[in-house]
Amino acid sequence: MVAAPEILVVAATPAELAPNLSCATLVCGVGPVDAAAHVAAVLADHRPRAILHVGIAGARRASGIGPAALVIGTAARYTDLRVPAKFAPSEVLPDAQLLACVSQALPDALRLPIATVARVGGSVGCDVEAMEGFAVLRAAQLAGVPAIEVRAVSNEIEETDRSRWHFDHAFSTLAAMTPRLVEAIAACAR
Numbered sequence: 434m435v436a437a438p439e440i441l442v443v444a445a446t447p448a449e450l451a452p453n454l455s456c457a458t459l460v461c462g463v464g465p466v467d468a469a470a471h472v473a474a475v476l477a478d479h480r481p482r483a484i485l486h487v488g489i490a491g492a493r494r495a496s497g498i499g500p501a502a503l504v505i506g507t508a509a510r511y512t513d514l515r516v517p518a519k520f521a522p523s524e525v526l527p528d529a530q531l532l533a534c535v536s537q538a539l540p541d542a543l544r545l546p547i548a549t550v551a552r553v554g555g556s557v558g559c560d561v562e563a564m565e566g567f568a569v570l571r572a573a574q575l576a577g578v579p580a581i582e583v584r585a586v587s588n589e590i591e592e593t594d595r596s597r598w599h600f601d602h603a604f605s606t607l608a609a610m611t612p613r614l615v616e617a618i619a620a621c622a623r
Contacts, residue, residue, distance in 0.1 A: 439482040440619055441457045442611060444458070445462060445463045446463065451612055455615065459472065468572075469572050484569065485580075486565070486580060486581065488582075488584055489603045490562060504544075504584045505582075507527070507546055510549065525567060525570040525574050528581060538614055543561075547566050547582055563584055
């Protein structure tokens with residue numbers, strides 16, 4: 434594997450981080466506030482060449498997206514704010530070069546917008562939702578650091594019984610794909 438200290442992998446929890454990555458990692462905490470604060474604090478002192486934000490996500494039942502499916506974020510949408518874009522940004526796009534590299538490294542992954550929400554089922558207009566993506570990508574955008582979000586689906590959004598969520602399967606998927614993505618991003622972010 435290519436050593437990639439210039440890549441920062443960000444995840445909300447330790448369980449979402451692959452072990453023994455050859456790059457810097459950050460556990461940013463759950464939810465958009467902790468994620469934005471932690472990423473901004475790190476970026477104030479350290480400028481990686483790229484940020485790879487990984488984690489689990491929920492998918493709408495009607496989408497047909499099953500557990501452990503990989504989703505590459507084509508946009509990070511903050512759906513909780515619900516104010517006109519002229520007052521506050523509600524969407525951040527991933528870096529185009531990173532999107533191309535990650536898409537090539539994960540050709541079978543879905544490419545979809547991912548909603549950032551404070552509660553499960555709170556999004557409108559997205560089939561996939563998580564809790565930190567917009568915050569991480571927005572902090573990176575403000576710091577001028579290219580970033581991208583990749584998620585493994587752990588549950589149907591409509592399923593409220595968390596004992597029926599597929600955490601372990603999603604965590605295994607993340608652990609398997611993250612080192613490959615770090616290597617791909619290191620190669621294309623030179």
